[in-house]
Amino acid sequence: MIFGRYEGEGRATVSLNAKLTGEDKTYTTTFDFPAADTDNPEIERLWALSQIEQIETKQDIGLTPVGEATDAITQLGVNYQLVTDHTAMIVLDDAIFAKRGIERRNQARTTTEITAQSARAVQPVKTTRSTRRNPPTMPLRPT
Numbered sequence: 771m772i773f774g775r776y777e778g779e780g781r782a783t784v785s786l787n788a789k790l791t792g793e794d795k796t797y798t799t800t801f802d803f804p805a806a807d808t809d810n811p812e813i814e815r816l817w818a819l820s821q822i823e824q825i826e827t828k829q830d831i832g833l834t835p836v837g838e839a840t841d842a843i844t845q846l847g848v849n850y851q852l853v854t855d856h857t858a859m860i861v862l863d864d865a866i867f868a869k870r871g872i873e874r875r876n877q878a879r880t881t882t883e884i885t886a887q888s889a890r891a892v893q894p895v896k897t898t899r900s901t902r903r904n905p906p907t908m909p910l911r912p913t
Contacts, residue, residue, distance in 0.1 A: 773813075773820045779805040809890065811882045818850035851876040 772786070785798040822843050829839035840856055847857030867874055
């Protein structure tokens with residue numbers, strides 16, 4: 771699975787270059803990015819977690835300074851309401867949120883996620899794998 775972000779909608783061609791069992795392989799497929807897709811809002815948080823893991827790896831191998839990594843991880847944790855080594859969640863009542871001027875972003879995010887989960891629960895499984903409609907130029911599992 772590959773996470774990414776995009777702006778705008780339209781047709782895209784994606785190529786993945788890899789080395790499998792010592793051989794160079796390239797897999798290419800095309801698909802359409804939608805203008806908006808509200809079926810799986812949880813993917814935003816999964817993307818952010820993936821970004822955090824990449825930042826931590828770069829920090830661990832010395833490619834990203836500790837302070838820069840900490841700032842980036844903190845920002846992702848706050849923006850996507852994730853608990854990390856640099857962020858935490860606290861429980862406050864509505865009055866304290868209002869008194870301190872804290873925006874209730876997690877409440878809106880979880881409501882959106884629960885609504886999408888409820889909608890998916892009553893629908894048949896939706897296949898979104900682009901390679902079923904548009905096979906890659908090379909099989910996903912080389913023979």
